[in-house]
Amino acid sequence: VETLATTRADCVALDAADPLGPKRGAFELPPDVVYLDGNSLGPPPRLARERVQQLLDREWGTGLVRSWNDAGWIEAPLRVGEKIARLIGAAPGEVVVADSTTVNVFKLLSAALALRAGRRVIVMREGEFPTDGYVTQGLAAMTGAELRCVAATDLEVALDADVAAFCVSHVDYRTGEMLDLHRLTDAAHRVGALAMWDLCHSAGAVPLDLTAAGVDLAVGCGYKYLNGGPGAPAFCMVATSHHERLQQPLSGWMGHAAPFAFEQGYRPGTGITRLLSGTPAVLGIAGLEAGVDAWQGVDMVAVRAKSLALAELCVTLVDQRCSGLGIEVVTPREAARRGSQVSLRFADAYPLGRALIARGVIGDFRPPDILRVGLTPLYMRYVDIYDAVEAIHDVLTSGVWRRPEYAVRTVVT
Amino acid sequence: VETLATTRADCVALDAADPLGPKRGAFELPPDVVYLDGNSLGPPPRLARERVQQLLDREWGTGLVRSWNDAGWIEAPLRVGEKIARLIGAAPGEVVVADSTTVNVFKLLSAALALRAGRRVIVMREGEFPTDGYVTQGLAAMTGAELRCVAATDLEVALDADVAAFCVSHVDYRTGEMLDLHRLTDAAHRVGALAMWDLCHSAGAVPLDLTAAGVDLAVGCGYKYLNGGPGAPAFCMVATSHHERLQQPLSGWMGHAAPFAFEQGYRPGTGITRLLSGTPAVLGIAGLEAGVDAWQGVDMVAVRAKSLALAELCVTLVDQRCSGLGIEVVTPREAARRGSQVSLRFADAYPLGRALIARGVIGDFRPPDILRVGLTPLYMRYVDIYDAVEAIHDVLTSGVWRRPEYAVRTVVT
Numbered sequence: 078v079e080t081l082a083t084t085r086a087d088c089v090a091l092d093a094a095d096p097l098g099p100k101r102g103a104f105e106l107p108p109d110v111v112y113l114d115g116n117s118l119g120p121p122p123r124l125a126r127e128r129v130q131q132l133l134d135r136e137w138g139t140g141l142v143r144s145w146n147d148a149g150w151i152e153a154p155l156r157v158g159e160k161i162a163r164l165i166g167a168a169p170g171e172v173v174v175a176d177s178t179t180v181n182v183f184k185l186l187s188a189a190l191a192l193r194a195g196r197r198v199i200v201m202r203e204g205e206f207p208t209d210g211y212v213t214q215g216l217a218a219m220t221g222a223e224l225r226c227v228a229a230t231d232l233e234v235a236l237d238a239d240v241a242a243f244c245v246s247h248v249d250y251r252t253g254e255m256l257d258l259h260r261l262t263d264a265a266h267r268v269g270a271l272a273m274w275d276l277c278h279s280a281g282a283v284p285l286d287l288t289a290a291g292v293d294l295a296v297g298c299g300y301k302y303l304n305g306g307p308g309a310p311a312f313c314m315v316a317t318s319h320h321e322r323l324q325q326p327l328s329g330w331m332g333h334a335a336p337f338a339f340e341q342g343y344r345p346g347t348g349i350t351r352l353l354s355g356t357p358a359v360l361g362i363a364g365l366e367a368g369v370d371a372w373q374g375v376d377m378v379a380v381r382a383k384s385l386a387l388a389e390l391c392v393t394l395v396d397q398r399c400s401g402l403g404i405e406v407v408t409p410r411e412a413a414r415r416g417s418q419v420s421l422r423f424a425d426a427y428p429l430g431r432a433l434i435a436r437g438v439i440g441d442f443r444p445p446d447i448l449r450v451g452l453t454p455l456y457m458r459y460v461d462i463y464d465a466v467e468a469i470h471d472v473l474t475s476g477v478w479r480r481p482e483y484a485v486r487t488v489v490t
Numbered sequence: 491v492e493t494l495a496t497t498r499a500d501c502v503a504l505d506a507a508d509p510l511g512p513k514r515g516a517f518e519l520p521p522d523v524v525y526l527d528g529n530s531l532g533p534p535p536r537l538a539r540e541r542v543q544q545l546l547d548r549e550w551g552t553g554l555v556r557s558w559n560d561a562g563w564i565e566a567p568l569r570v571g572e573k574i575a576r577l578i579g580a581a582p583g584e585v586v587v588a589d590s591t592t593v594n595v596f597k598l599l600s601a602a603l604a605l606r607a608g609r610r611v612i613v614m615r616e617g618e619f620p621t622d623g624y625v626t627q628g629l630a631a632m633t634g635a636e637l638r639c640v641a642a643t644d645l646e647v648a649l650d651a652d653v654a655a656f657c658v659s660h661v662d663y664r665t666g667e668m669l670d671l672h673r674l675t676d677a678a679h680r681v682g683a684l685a686m687w688d689l690c691h692s693a694g695a696v697p698l699d700l701t702a703a704g705v706d707l708a709v710g711c712g713y714k715y716l717n718g719g720p721g722a723p724a725f726c727m728v729a730t731s732h733h734e735r736l737q738q739p740l741s742g743w744m745g746h747a748a749p750f751a752f753e754q755g756y757r758p759g760t761g762i763t764r765l766l767s768g769t770p771a772v773l774g775i776a777g778l779e780a781g782v783d784a785w786q787g788v789d790m791v792a793v794r795a796k797s798l799a800l801a802e803l804c805v806t807l808v809d810q811r812c813s814g815l816g817i818e819v820v821t822p823r824e825a826a827r828r829g830s831q832v833s834l835r836f837a838d839a840y841p842l843g844r845a846l847i848a849r850g851v852i853g854d855f856r857p858p859d860i861l862r863v864g865l866t867p868l869y870m871r872y873v874d875i876y877d878a879v880e881a882i883h884d885v886l887t888s889g890v891w892r893r894p895e896y897a898v899r900t901v902v903t
Contacts, residue, residue, distance in 0.1 A: 105551045118555040126546050129773075133539050137720055138518045141852060142531040145902035150720055152901075177768020179742030180593060187632070203754070208743035208768065211756040215739035219600070219633065226754075300769070307550055307563055307772035326628035329592030330621035337903040339857050341616070341639075343624040355590020355621065356713070359720035360542075360773050439554060444752050488565075489558035490750040 083397060088390070088459035097383055101456040103371050104304070111461045111468070113440035116278060116418050116451030119304030125367035132363045153362045154331075154353055158312060160369045164377070165276060165297070166286035167314050173349045174299070174362055176327075178277060178311040179208045181296040182244065184325040184352055185313055186216055189242035189271045189294060191324050196270070198223045200235045200243035206250045209275055213244065229256065233264045242271035242294070247285075248278035248416030251443045253408040255283065255416045259290045266291065271319075277301060280312075282384070282417035284377040293319060302417070302453060303372075305365030313352045320348040329354035371455065383454035384417040387462055391419045391450055394466040402473040404429075407447065419450040421469075427490065429472060431483035438468040442490050496810060501803070501872035510796055514869040516784050517717070524874045524881070526853035529691060529831050529864030532717030538780035545776045566775045567744075567766055571725060573782045577790070578689060578710070579699035580727050586762045587712070587775055589740075591690060591724040592621045594709040595657065597738040597765055598726055599629055602655035602684045602707060604737050609683070611636045613648045613656035619663045622688055626657065642669065646677045655684035655707070661691035661829030664856045666821040668696065668829045672703045679704065684732075690714060693725075695797070695830035695865075697790040706732060715830070715866060716785075718778030726765045733761040742767035784868065796867035797830040800875055804832045804863055807879040815886040817842075820860065832863040834882075840903065841896035842885060848896070851881040855903050 092098055105121045106112060112120060136148040145151050158172035165172070175181065186199060199213060203226050210226075217224045227235040232245065243265055248255045262272040273294035279285055281302030287295060293316050299309030315323055324345065330336045331353035334344040345351040392406050404423040408415045423429050423446060430442040441449050450465065472478050505511055518534045519525060525533060549561040558564050571585035578585070588594065599612060612626060616639050623639075630637045640648040645656065656678055661668045675685035686707035692698060694715030700708060706729050712722030728736055737758065743749045744766035747757040758764040805819050817836040822828050836842050836859060843855040854862050863878065885891050 107552050107554070110554070112554060114555045118550075118558075120554060121546060121551050129542060129546060133534060133542060137531075138534050139520050141520070141523070141525060141533060142527045142854065143847065143852065144720070145531075146900040176589065176593065177742070177771075179744075179768035180589065180740060183740055205754075207746070207749075207752050207754065210754055211741045211743060211746060212739075212767065214756050215741035219739040307557070308769045308775075309773070310771070311768070326625075326632040327593060327596055328624045328628035329590070330624060331592075333620070333624060336620075337857075337901075339620050341618075341620065341623055343627050354625065355592035355724070356721045358590075358723070358771055358774050360722070360777050361771050362721075364773050434556065439556065441555065444750075487559045488750075 083394065085460060085463050088463040091459040095383065096379060097454050100375065101458065104456040106456060109437050111438045111464050113438065113450045113465055115453035115457070116282070116301050116449065117441050118300055118307060119302060119368060119453065120456065121306065122304050122367050122371040124370055125306060125364050128363050128367045129360070132360065150357065150359045153359060153366070154357045155350065157362055157366045157369060158349065160366070161280065161312050162314070164369070164372055165280050165314065166288055168288055168317055170348050171317055172312055172314045173352050174310050174312050174365060175353050176311060178275070178296050178298050179212045180327065181311050181313045182209050182275070183212050183216055184327050185273055185294045185296060185315070186213060186242065186244055188315070188323055188325045189273060190220060190222055192319055192322055193241035193271060196239055196241040197221065198225050198239045198241060200225045200227065200232065200240050202227060202229045202232060202245050204249070204251070206246055206275065206277065209244060209246070232261060236264055236268045236270055238268055240268060240270040242273050244273040244275065246275040246278065248282065250278055251420060251447050253416050253418040253420050255414055258292070262290050262292055278416050278418070281372065284381050287314060292316065299365040299368065303365065304368035306361065306368065308361065309365040309368065310358050310361045315349055315352065323351055325352060327354040331355060331357065375455065380454045384452045385412050387452045387454065387457060387459065388415060388419050390459060391462045391466065394463065395421065398466055398470045399473065402470070404469065404473065417452045419452065421448045421450065422446050423448060425478065428483035429478045432472045432478035432480070433468055436468050436472065438465050444490070496807065498873060498876050501876040504872040508796065509792060510867050513788065514871065517869040519869060522850050524851045524877050526851065526863045526878055528866035528870070529695070529714050529862065530854050531713055531720055532715060532781060532866065533869065534719065535717050535780050535784040537783055538719060538777050541776050541780045542773070545773065563770065563772045566772060566779070567770045568763065570775055570779045570782060571762065573779070574693065574725050575727070577782070577785055578693050578708070578727065579701055581701055581730055583761050584730055585725055585727045586765050587723050587725050587778060588766050589724060591688070591709050591711050592625045593740065594724050594726045595622050595688070596625050596629055597740050598686055598707045598709060598728070599626060599655065599657055601728070601736055601738045602686060603633060603635055605732055605735055606654035606684060609652055609654035610634065611638050611652045611654060613638045613640065613645065613653050615640060615642045615645060615658050617662070617664070619659055619688065619690065622657060622659070645674055649677055649681045649683055651681055653681060653683040655686050657686040657688065659688040659691065661695065663691055664833060664860050666829050666831040666833045668827055671705070675703050675705055691829050691831070694785065697794050700727060705729065712778040712781065716778065717781035719774065719781065721774065722778040722781070723771050723774045728762055728765065736764055738765060740767040744768060744770065788868065793867045797865045798825050800865045800867065800870060800872065801828060801832050803872060804875045804879065807876065808834065811879055811883045812886065815883070817882065817886065830865040832865065834861045834863065835859050836861060838891065842891045844896035845885045845891035845893070846881055849881050849885065851878050857903070
């Protein structure tokens with residue numbers, strides 16, 4: 078019933094009753110902004126400033142090189158990995174923070190090809206987030222692996238005894254559609270292939286239980302729903318059962334069994350540590366840890382419930398207020414099939430998005446015609462959705478989005 | 491003459507007359523520390539705190555996702571690369587900031603194998619910094635490339651028509667020995683191979699003119715002499731002449747010709763940008779840019795002159811004060827053959843190093859028996875060297891280094 082609220086007062090009441098409402102205070106958000114883009118870059122958790130300050134002053138400044146030991150810098154990739162493991166339902170020791178999603182896709186698909194030696198096919202979906210495809214194209218060119226790209230609906234059919242692994246986003250970055258992680262993981266296993274999930278739009282967005290699903294490999298992003306800061310390091314997950322035979326070609330000193338013995342030959346470290354390559358990005362990890370710590374004590378079931386309520390509200394309001402204005406909801410209306418975003422289609426979505434940003438309503442554009450509304454229950458209010466849809470209505474009905482300045486492309490869309 | 495100073499008063503006088511002396515004020519150093527480890531982790535430049543603060547508050551906090559355009563985040567890898575290019579004598583457009591040294595070695599050696607298709611040998615030196623070797627072993631296992639490891643003195647002999655490239659540290663991390671960059675680059679070119687230099691202990695340490703030397707490829711570290719902060723991103727350099735045919739397998743969206751067009755096929759961007767893989771580590775790059783900016787207006791010739799004077803002072807004092815104590819200088823005594831460190835050999839260098847750290851004299855240990863004294867003329871004083879050698883003398887003569895607690899290994903040596 079609460080999701081049928083259509084007045085602003087109703088939304089204010091929903092916010093007042095929201096058990097996650099107080100969590101908004103853990104984030105720094107400008108007062109004049111409706112932020113719909115936490116699925117692209119989460120806002121700073123208040124903890125981040127304090128942590129980074131401490132890192133600069135006490136750890137880097139006073140401790141200097143001693144802080145590798147004394148401030149726990151060297152353990153940070155595993156320590157923060159453990160915290161992320163709890164958020165995504167992975168077991169202790171299965172997650173490590175390292176590099177970028179792109180580099181981690183390369184590492185894990187290389188590992189998959191080694192774990193399934195003799196199989197050369199990697200299955201991906203058409204319309205996958207580009208960097209996953211680009212780096213897999215690079216890997217395929219280097220190794221002779223074959224890339225099999227199919228529509229999302231054909232993923233199961235594409236799996237056969239030649240497939241080493243699939244690598245697929247759990248939630249589609251454009252439409253917000255969520256695939257059935259359990260079902261596709263099972264389908265991979267039935268043909269002896271590995272299931273590798275890109276969780277960039279899932280971690281911190283939807284409840285996950287990778288262990289229960291039997292997921293083999295996963296990568297994910299630190300700067301979206303985890304609020305780790307711009308360009309925060311990414312994470313990798315590998316199921317414990319694969320640790321013993323795990324190998325990957327970006328074998329750097331931090332993945333060595335004894336990094337500070339300075340041996341000449343590579344000896345892989347135990348378990349997930351062998352996914353580490355170079356020196357950990359301490360500053361970036363500090364931001365990420367602050368972001369992940371903001372999730373402490375948060376019930377993911379409550380987050381999902383609010384996310385679905387925000388989505389219902391958004392869909393309902395768009396249907397009511399924007400009918401006949403050329404804009405439509407493309408995210409599946411079935412709750413179980415969507416992640417934590419609502420995507421709107423509008424032929425001129427780019428200038429519409431710019432006009433909204435000029436009003437302080439910050440979503441983002443994805444080509445060719447998608448305007449995304451990221452749903453981030455830790456700090457998003459029901460009134461934010463209300464105000465956003467009102468802004469869309471006003472910008473569309475007034476025609477202000479047609480101003481020439483909004484058509485001028487920025488570097489980053 | 492000034493390098494023969496042997497009293498503390500002489501050193502104080504040298505500091506007072508040092509044209510680089512005032513630069514020390516640009517760094518935050520604890521008052522009770524003699525810092526000899528700037529070749530492992532440089533101290534924070536004062537600019538870093540201000541920049542990172544601004545990034546957290548105004549850019550990430552207020553600007554949010556808009557800062558990719560408005561605060562120049564998206565251009566940061568190239569912008570900071572340009573600044574590093576000036577420090578290492580590379581041309582504009584030849585340097586970009588990305589990932590870690592380890593990951594960059596993988597990218598550039600992959601690129602070298604592609605640029606020299608048909609050649610499968612990579613030449614490295616024995617005793618190379620481990621991560622370079624480890625990741626090249628990973629690359630070799632993946633591609634069938636052959637790794638030819640030889641003593642530093644045999645590098646020229648090891649070059650033949652099968653060699654795609656050598657990858658060698660310009661300055662040895664243990665001994666501080668500097669190789670002849672021009673001569674070895676020429677030797678590679680004579681057999682049609684590429685010269686790839688690891689500049690981790692050269693950038694910001696010694697004058698470099700990569701263009702004049704005809705260097706093809708280079709990688710380097712942001713957190714040592716460049717003072718970019720713990721785990722700061724690394725950099726890659728590729729000579730312009732190779733840009734057109736440049737390709738590397740970690741082909742991510744930031745290396746795409748149009749990252750925000752979200753195309754499905756990889757189209758490499760122009761020039762050096764195709765070495766970018768994932769989303770840039772904005773927080774880490776901000777620290778690095780502060781470090782690099784602290785080099786503005788600094789004359790590298792003056793830095794080298796002071797580095798050599800500090801080295802002479804260190805060698806002279808160790809000879810005078812520590813003779814008969816079992817410690818010896820292993821860095822070449824010939825100025826042209828050393829980088830910006832003095833390495834001391836002592837059978838029990840590990841506990842000696844710990845005992846020195848307990849006294850606030852922070853150098854580092856490299857197995858099996860090396861104590862390193864990094865020379866960092868931007869903030870190091872002649873009295874630091876004096877005090878360090880006195881501390882070594884005292885710790886050795888008193889036998890305090892034999893205390894059992896100093897033998898206990900820390901995680902990071």
